[in-house]
Amino acid sequence: MALDRRAFLQLLSSGAAAAALPASIARALALPANNKTGTIADVEHIVFMMQENRSFDHYFGTLSGVRGFGDPRAVTLAGGRSVFYQPDAHGYVLPYHPKAANLGMQFLEDLAHDWTTTHVALNQGAYDRWVPAKTPLTMAYLERADIPYHYALADAFTICDAYHCSLLGPTDPNRYHLFTGWVGNDGAGGGPVVDNAEAGYRWSTFPEVLEAGGISWKVYQDIGVGLDAAGGWGNTANPYIGNYGDNPLLYFEQYRNAQPGSALYEKARTGTNAAVTGSIFDNFRKDVLDNALPSVSWVVAPEAYSEHPNWPANYGAYYVSEILDSLTANPDVWSKTVFLIMYDENDGFFDHVVPPTPPPAAAQGLSNVSIANEIYPGTAGNPSGPYGLGVRVPMLVVSPWSKGGWVCSEIFDHTSLIRFVEKRFGTSKAPLNETNITPWRSAVCGDLTSAFNFATPNPARVELPNTAAYVPPDAVRHDSYIPLPPAIQALPVQEPGTRPARGVPYVVNVTAAASMAGREVKLDFANSGQRAVVLQVRSGSILQPPKSYTVSSQTHLSDVWAYGPLGLDSYDLAVVGPNGFFRAYRGGMIGGAANLQSSIGYDVAGGGVSLSVVNKGAAECELQLLDVYTSETVTKPLKPGAKFEQFFSLSKSFGWYDYVLKVADDVSFRQQLAGHLETGKDGTTDPGIPVKSEMVGL
Numbered sequence: 001m002a003l004d005r006r007a008f009l010q011l012l013s014s015g016a017a018a019a020a021l022p023a024s025i026a027r028a029l030a031l032p033a034n035n036k037t038g039t040i041a042d043v044e045h046i047v048f049m050m051q052e053n054r055s056f057d058h059y060f061g062t063l064s065g066v067r068g069f070g071d072p073r074a075v076t077l078a079g080g081r082s083v084f085y086q087p088d089a090h091g092y093v094l095p096y097h098p099k100a101a102n103l104g105m106q107f108l109e110d111l112a113h114d115w116t117t118t119h120v121a122l123n124q125g126a127y128d129r130w131v132p133a134k135t136p137l138t139m140a141y142l143e144r145a146d147i148p149y150h151y152a153l154a155d156a157f158t159i160c161d162a163y164h165c166s167l168l169g170p171t172d173p174n175r176y177h178l179f180t181g182w183v184g185n186d187g188a189g190g191g192p193v194v195d196n197a198e199a200g201y202r203w204s205t206f207p208e209v210l211e212a213g214g215i216s217w218k219v220y221q222d223i224g225v226g227l228d229a230a231g232g233w234g235n236t237a238n239p240y241i242g243n244y245g246d247n248p249l250l251y252f253e254q255y256r257n258a259q260p261g262s263a264l265y266e267k268a269r270t271g272t273n274a275a276v277t278g279s280i281f282d283n284f285r286k287d288v289l290d291n292a293l294p295s296v297s298w299v300v301a302p303e304a305y306s307e308h309p310n311w312p313a314n315y316g317a318y319y320v321s322e323i324l325d326s327l328t329a330n331p332d333v334w335s336k337t338v339f340l341i342m343y344d345e346n347d348g349f350f351d352h353v354v355p356p357t358p359p360p361a362a363a364q365g366l367s368n369v370s371i372a373n374e375i376y377p378g379t380a381g382n383p384s385g386p387y388g389l390g391v392r393v394p395m396l397v398v399s400p401w402s403k404g405g406w407v408c409s410e411i412f413d414h415t416s417l418i419r420f421v422e423k424r425f426g427t428s429k430a431p432l433n434e435t436n437i438t439p440w441r442s443a444v445c446g447d448l449t450s451a452f453n454f455a456t457p458n459p460a461r462v463e464l465p466n467t468a469a470y471v472p473p474d475a476v477r478h479d480s481y482i483p484l485p486p487a488i489q490a491l492p493v494q495e496p497g498t499r500p501a502r503g504v505p506y507v508v509n510v511t512a513a514a515s516m517a518g519r520e521v522k523l524d525f526a527n528s529g530q531r532a533v534v535l536q537v538r539s540g541s542i543l544q545p546p547k548s549y550t551v552s553s554q555t556h557l558s559d560v561w562a563y564g565p566l567g568l569d570s571y572d573l574a575v576v577g578p579n580g581f582f583r584a585y586r587g588g589m590i591g592g593a594a595n596l597q598s599s600i601g602y603d604v605a606g607g608g609v610s611l612s613v614v615n616k617g618a619a620e621c622e623l624q625l626l627d628v629y630t631s632e633t634v635t636k637p638l639k640p641g642a643k644f645e646q647f648f649s650l651s652k653s654f655g656w657y658d659y660v661l662k663v664a665d666d667v668s669f670r671q672q673l674a675g676h677l678e679t680g681k682d683g684t685t686d687p688g689i690p691v692k693s694e695m696v697g698l
Helices: 005-013 024-030 057-059 115-127 130-134 146-156 171-180 208-212 263-268 281-290 313-329 414-425 439-446
Strands: 045-051 087-088 091-093 159-160 217-222 296-299 337-343 365-367 396-397 406-408 507-516 521-527 535-539 547-551 555-562 571-577 583-590 596-603 608-615 621-627 633-638 642-649 656-663 666-676
Touching: 024 146, 045 171, 045 414, 057 146, 115 130, 115 159, 146 313, 146 396, 171 208, 171 414, 208 217, 208 263, 208 414, 217 263, 217 281, 281 313, 296 313, 313 337, 365 555, 396 621, 414 439, 439 547, 507 535, 507 571, 507 583, 507 596, 521 535, 521 547, 521 571, 521 583, 535 555, 535 633, 547 555, 596 656, 596 666, 608 621, 608 656, 633 642
Parallel strands: 045 296, 045 337, 159 406, 217 296, 365 547
Antiparallel strands: 087 091, 159 396, 337 396, 507 521, 521 555, 535 547, 535 571, 571 583, 583 666, 596 608, 608 642, 621 633, 621 656, 656 666
8 A cells, every 4th residue: 555655645635634643653563562472572573764843732732632732730930821832022922723725735934942942941940031031933833634634643653742852952952862872962072062063073982882782773765865974974966865964974984984894884974875776765664574674773764754843744744654664564563663753942932831851050949969960051052051951852753563553641852762772672681871961961861661562552543644654745945935924813622531641650758838937938849750851840930940850769858948038928839740730829828828839649459649738827717619620629627727628539530630729718718629530550541631721820
């Protein structure tokens, strides 16, 4: 059923896509997994394909089940509006869907995606400068009808909705994280690098670790006009050949100086010659069919297929489909292969999830995990700040062990890919160890294994959308399409429904204690999970910038937010963490203000949580409790020192909870405790996504 490029385009342009499932996806779903051991050892081939410059919300904000545009716990900006209301000179710009026909084939304009403008958008965690930094086009997004092949992959396999690029900046530094674990953060070997200078660097790379460990590897690419310095490392005036400079190994001296016959030369500086043969897939297809696919492969697309704006998204869909079609052409190879599709960075496109970052200084938060080599010192053209994590980007896990339309919400970045390889091909006697990855990143980011079911590979779901790939109608780069926000704006509508969710390693809790006499709030952060967590605390006052707290596994941190020195008589704090974890505390700090202290106790065996509320104030008050998921309410008078406690079963909400606490005679008081009862086992995505209208403004 494989079609050539023009036939794919004709298929979709004629509307016939509604009657055909792409052959590449259909075959991949039908072929069983190698299941000899029921462990990661059954994987024999790992194929990475890093595409270009798209944010998660830009592609998948409307996909059902993921933390997208319908996120009920999206952060609030200073001033009270949701993060989706990005300020501009005239008010705000909401995410919008451009109205051009066949949007997935439009040459959507490229946006600024450098270190400086990305840090401007981040605004030290305030996350409110996207439009001034990137123009209103930053808020444009695509949906299922525009990129049906991408959505078909998500429906058929597994999508990661907490995967971040590694660095708050452009292409090359993010690709250095994929191939080396960092950007020369320690200053040796020509680093640190936060731009696309593409000078000769000298720090070690992960393929060298593989070579030393006897693990086969290869970069699949087209040579374009020649993979050497004089030829621009494959760049060419013809964007349909070459590697677009996206093989970053070629910017390292050890590869530049490698000679024909050497491992570094043969595995990183060779490729197809499409200018002569007309094919960019021959080498990859041949190795798959000949059972010669290496243990680890990186596939690098020519510019036109990279999805880098202004190139159309669906040109990339065609390229991805050809790679998957090649892999499934040999059922034995596919049964042992993991195909990972991710994006190097977000271009300038908005994503609503604030990236987890280490605190550059004590005034910006705390970390009990070492942040050594994670803060860029800054240069004349680039401000100091955390290297990352960067903005959230799409990540698709396509394999026989990840079928079924799953969502994985563990925090990952590009270094997670290296650690997945280490996990699979390293042994106790011969471990693989990329020492460039920093302690903070190793603690915060997972190794991707949670996205798979190796023990009992899950069957494919049959409710798949009908879709097919797109192909270029010509070999011309067209003028950029620059859509404008609509005159009448509205929040995007996310597809309804839940998806199966992979278990995550988080068990987080937060308590807040307000001191009226001291006019301060003490926050305690507890992490009894298996991975370090980053919690961002955001204040409703512009006088208090956000702070970031990294809490190591099995530890706790605490901090005090002082209000007296600021002359404030009220507090308004929100704590945001992984997989929908959320706490919010608001109230007054003057005489007569309500002062309730709440906490959540997790009962995994009982399948629920215990909510405890103690009246720390001097007067009796009436507690008003709303269970958002069930709409049930509780009213309880509490005398000073009295305690309310109740167990809530979470069976009807798939383990998700969301409680809002108010006080009858104090409208300034409000608390919200929300999240998921983490068991480490697979479950279901948040049924509160998309947010229901009655939940808005609780």
